[in-house]
Amino acid sequence: MLQYISSLFSDRLRLMCVSATGFVWLATSLCSLAQEKPPVAGKINTLEVMQSTSAMFRSAAAKMELSLVTIESWGGVRAREGKIGGIRKQGEGNTTGIAISTDGYIITSTFNFITRPPIIMVVTRDNKRHTAKLQGRDDLRKICLLKITDLDPNESLVVPEIAPLDKIKVGHWAVSMGVGYGDRSPAISLGIISAKNRIGGRAIQTDANISPANYGGPLIDIDGRVMGICVPMNPQSQAIGAGVEWYDSGIGFAIPLDGAEKLLERLKDSNIKIEPAFLGVMADANPSGEGMWIEQVVPESTAAKAGLEIGDVLVAIGGKPVSDQMSFKQVLIAFEAGQKTTLEYLVQGEGDIVEKNITFVPPPVSKDTIDQLEPPEIR
């Protein structure tokens, strides 16, 4: 019964989200259309204007399609009773990837590789099936690289054009693409850029449908250039599956590729694993003033190494003040493990501010990381 109510609630929430975002989107897109092409007075027909955009989406998608690959993997998940954090079959169905180099590097989402499947195959646009290997992964941005291992020397992949990040504006058209429904041809969904600089400045937000059907696929602009890679994300949690519960909700995220050249170069190394920064405290807003009151400190964590103790008041991380759960999470999410910064705190909430240099450690490795995943609800 409870489940039924909650499912009903989430249905309604989805509908509300969708209709609200849909309305805003339509209003903005009509405005932006009006700006792009000044209407001839007395002759405008909205439907005709909008219908002409369909041809633009189609040609943009057709251009991108050349760089799209279908990823097939075997035995990664089912070996563990077919369930990971409540997500069934992930890494089992077809998933989407994008060629980022002519010599066989493919970018996709880590969501498609929650475990390391023994076999990964990549089907390129010319319908050739190649074997591939998993390279480095970035658990913060939820992207990873694959390398095709059996590409003929005379074969080369088509690398897509990348949209400059500073030219991506809120309200611009966005088309998400993915082959996750099992077809060779990708499904497309249309929306706009809803926001930039989300999730610690790492993601752009869109109201185009983003779901397991297109995680790892591109979010493209009207010219067929890649704006970002579609990934599941939720600012409240860094768990690998977090964000799936918002699938097709009108709230979707993509990791921009412009400016990510260094990161992608790093990820070509299969030993690279970029992890979230783990501070290791439980804290709450300080009832008697500024900062966050420390309630618990995890041994061996970044906080423990900085000498933080229960009852101290954390004032700032990297010079940015923290005063409540929201700002605390927002500030922390911008860091990754291995990064150096400063902690400012008051010992037992009194005296002068103590400043310590810290290097963030990654989250502790649990015995079975898979069971630690937060179960997102997928029905």
Added chain:
Amino acid sequence: MKNSSILKISIGMFCCLMFWPLTVIAQTPPSAMANLIDRCQPKMAKVIGAGTGSIDGYATGFVVSPDGLVLTTQGVFLDGPQVKIELADGKSYPATILRRNRTLQLALLRISPTEELDHFVLSESDVGRKGDWVIALSNAFKVASKSEPVSAMIGVISLRSSMEAKLNQRDVAYKGPLVLIDAITSNPGASGGAVVTFDGDLVGMIGKLINSSETNTRINYAVPAAVLKEFVEGTLETQQSAVNSATKKQSRGELGIVLFKMGDRSDPAYIDRVRRGSPAAKQKLKPDDMIVSLAGKKVGSVKEYQLAEKELIAGENVTIIVKRGLEIIRLQITPQPKQ
């Protein structure tokens, strides 16, 4: 006399010039879309049946003939003592069930209106291409009742697809064409709704809630108009059985492979045994080889192998890919007639 008429004309022209921009503004964006939706609303129906427990007692439908044929989704809600249809003008009619199809989840109802009804025309050919804008009309969550118009949503056609999807965890036998859309129509009560192009042509009917068996997420789709037309005309079943018998006539092929079964059809397709003299034996396939792909289809499980093998035709060469140890082996194999 002459002067006054010139004056009148000039006043008239002045008024025209003055109010002309206003008329233009009034005709711009909202009205064109609103007109389209207004044209569709009289064709929509609210279907009210019996609900029990967690099963919703309602759905959407639309009129497909002037004399009162209404298409809707098949469901338990039709099994109650009475099914009622409310049209856009608020009039309510008792409905009789003419035909139901469980594999397509379609139902055809009849009402007896006193006058001719505005209706959708079912096209024989595909309506709408990938990327085309569409309006989805439905009474999701039973938001509207009586003469209230049903809800309109906007989206584009995501893909024209033919997919294996599942309903309530059980496989749906139907593997025909579907039109995926990106408006979120996978909500209670929306099925049976209409998906139309900006020209007002019917793309299809919002289908029953299903999860994609590939992604395990709810999918938003329409059953194409051409399939609906066949269903309404009663030619669908006969066509399907004709297709079935046509494939039976071709000589089905097999490879002589026995898979390792751990009792679950979702286990990876490991070879347990290769029959002597079979095509698999000729290609030196071995026990413990894992089948990765057959005839261009991905084989991820025992079940997928069985499905792929069903499609084989004796004597027609196909490619099989197996994993042996850490090696990926690609072989050409010729199926033998199925014994």
